[in-house]
Amino acid sequence: xxxxxxxxxxxxxxxxxxxxxxxxxxxxxxxxxxxxxxxxxxxxxxxxxxxxxxxxxxxxxxxxxxxxxxxxxxxxxxxxxxxxxxxxxxxxxxxxxxxxxxxxxxxxxxxxxxxxxxxxxxxxxxxxxxxxxxxxxxxxxxxxxxxxxxxxxxxxxxxxxxxxxxxxxxxxxxxxxxxxxxxxxxxxxxxxxxxxxxxxxxxxxxxxx
Amino acid sequence: xxxxxxxxxxxxxxxxxxxxxxxxxxxxxxxxxxxxxxxxxxxxxxxxxxxxxxxxxxxxxxxxxxxxxxxxxxxxxxxxxxxxxxxxxxxxxxxxxxxxxxxxxxxxxxxxxxxxxxxxxxxxxxxxxxxxxxxxxxxxxxxxxxxxxxxxxxxxxxxxxxxxxxxxxxxxxxxxxxxxxxxxxxxxxxxxxxxxxxxxxxxxxxxxx
DNA sequence: AAAAAACTGTTGCAATTGCAACAAAAATGA
DNA sequence: TCATTTTTGTTGCAATTGCAACAGTTTTTT
Numbered sequence: 482x483x484x485x486x487x488x489x490x491x492x493x494x495x496x497x498x499x500x501x502x503x504x505x506x507x508x509x510x511x512x513x514x515x516x517x518x519x520x521x522x523x524x525x526x527x528x529x530x531x532x533x534x535x536x537x538x539x540x541x542x543x544x545x546x547x548x549x550x551x552x553x554x555x556x557x558x559x560x561x562x563x564x565x566x567x568x569x570x571x572x573x574x575x576x577x578x579x580x581x582x583x584x585x586x587x588x589x590x591x592x593x594x595x596x597x598x599x600x601x602x603x604x605x606x607x608x609x610x611x612x613x614x615x616x617x618x619x620x621x622x623x624x625x626x627x628x629x630x631x632x633x634x635x636x637x638x639x640x641x642x643x644x645x646x647x648x649x650x651x652x653x654x655x656x657x658x659x660x661x662x663x664x665x666x667x668x669x670x671x672x673x674x675x676x677x678x679x680x681x682x683x684x685x686x687x688x689x690x
Numbered sequence: 691x692x693x694x695x696x697x698x699x700x701x702x703x704x705x706x707x708x709x710x711x712x713x714x715x716x717x718x719x720x721x722x723x724x725x726x727x728x729x730x731x732x733x734x735x736x737x738x739x740x741x742x743x744x745x746x747x748x749x750x751x752x753x754x755x756x757x758x759x760x761x762x763x764x765x766x767x768x769x770x771x772x773x774x775x776x777x778x779x780x781x782x783x784x785x786x787x788x789x790x791x792x793x794x795x796x797x798x799x800x801x802x803x804x805x806x807x808x809x810x811x812x813x814x815x816x817x818x819x820x821x822x823x824x825x826x827x828x829x830x831x832x833x834x835x836x837x838x839x840x841x842x843x844x845x846x847x848x849x850x851x852x853x854x855x856x857x858x859x860x861x862x863x864x865x866x867x868x869x870x871x872x873x874x875x876x877x878x879x880x881x882x883x884x885x886x887x888x889x890x891x892x893x894x895x896x897x898x899x
Numbered sequence: 900a901a902a903a904a905a906c907t908g909t910t911g912c913a914a915t916t917g918c919a920a921c922a923a924a925a926a927t928g929a
Numbered sequence: 930t931c932a933t934t935t936t937t938g939t940t941g942c943a944a945t946t947g948c949a950a951c952a953g954t955t956t957t958t959t
Binding site for chain 3: 625626661662663664665666668669
């Protein structure tokens with residue numbers, strides 16, 4: 482995230498008591514919110530990590546989204562028609578800011594500083610969100626497991642010279658994130674290792690190409 | 691798209707000659723822009739339809755995105771690291787507004803009306819874009835061809851009582867959009883018809899459930 | 900109006916992926 | 930610390946998907 486968005490301003494303004502804002506802490510595993518009913522709130526990750534989860538009728542779990550520092554989420558970003566039950570759970574202990582709105586783009590009557598700052602920041606936050614959603618689509622449109630894995634590794638090593646990294650997910654979760662079967666993914670990882678493309682040691686992976 | 695964004699204001703302001711804006715017309719099949727180099731521009735669809743296309747090294751074409759009235763696109767929305775050549779082509783004759791920026795979130799020195807309007811509208815445009823990207827992710831995370839098709843049909847019939855619709859894509863393009871093999875998709879459509887879930891007549895489909 | 904190009908519908912076969920199951924290892928928590 | 934739960938690594942088998950190919954249809958271009 483390379484926005485200029487300053488979370489200190491949020492918290493500062495919270496102390497000034499804009500009544501539309503609430504900050505809550507969640508422990509790992511706790512449900513942060515659901516997308517089942519309209520809540521008219523935007524959620525910001527102040528710290529920690531949360532996942533947007535979907536279970537389908539076969540019991541398949543999919544990690545639809547994964548949100549970290551300064552990411553925004555909430556039912557307002559989600560198309561209304563999907564008849565899935567989506568919910569957000571904390572992957573780590575997390576601090577979440579909830580901003581409740583009547584109409585997102587009208588100014589609050591108090592014209593509080595927070596709200597001004599929010600309006601200015603929204604575009605930037607949204608833009609960042611678009612970029613990361615596009616990155617996700619880039620992954621999901623890959624045609625097979627191998628390409629999904631390699632594209633994901635590409636992201637993890639992006640910008641760094643080192644070709645070794647530790648996966649931020651468990652393998653179970655990684656499969657759910659890439660929307661593929663775990664055992665098929667493990668098999669493909671083994672193939673990638675056997676064919677000399679990667680070296681794999683637990684959750685530490687080195688790219689050899 | 692249910693924004694309050696008013697494209698007339700854009701065009702009006704164009705006449706007032708903000709030098710950051712250009713409007714161009716493209717005929718079907720023409721390349722609108724590429725995401726290969728940094729162009730510092732946001733593109734708006736004023737009319738028509740354009741596709742964001744990726745070809746992978748196997749020659750597979752994927753329709754990464756599809757943009758219609760009031761949608762925004764451009765390389766600024768795309769993660770920098772993907773080493774694919776992405777380009778946008780006109781699916782229909784289209785009218786595209788290009789907005790060139792130095793820094794997206796600083797005001798242009800002239801402080802022209804267009805720019806004010808833009809700043810105010812950006813959040814809304816971006817929010818809409820997020821929603822449609824999430825819808826796309828919803829599709830792409832479905833675990834098999836059948837579920838992708840049914841989820842896509844769901845979108846097409848959303849809001850309407852009628853369960854009959856004409857596909858807005860050719861079958862070839864639909865497969866590229868869902869990131870699946872065309873012949874496998876045709877086979878699945880046939881199965882869906884044989885099993886009585888849909889009725890299919892050319893590009894006209896009726897849901898029977 | 901004829902020729903060329905693109906799209907549809909279909910199939911056999913091969914490759915990939917998903918499913919189920921289980922033992923071993925690691926992480927969690929009581 | 931010990932018991933329980935979760936994750937990892939693996940495999941055989943079945944189901945799904947992709948690939949290649951081709952004939953017929955429709956659309957586009959000349």
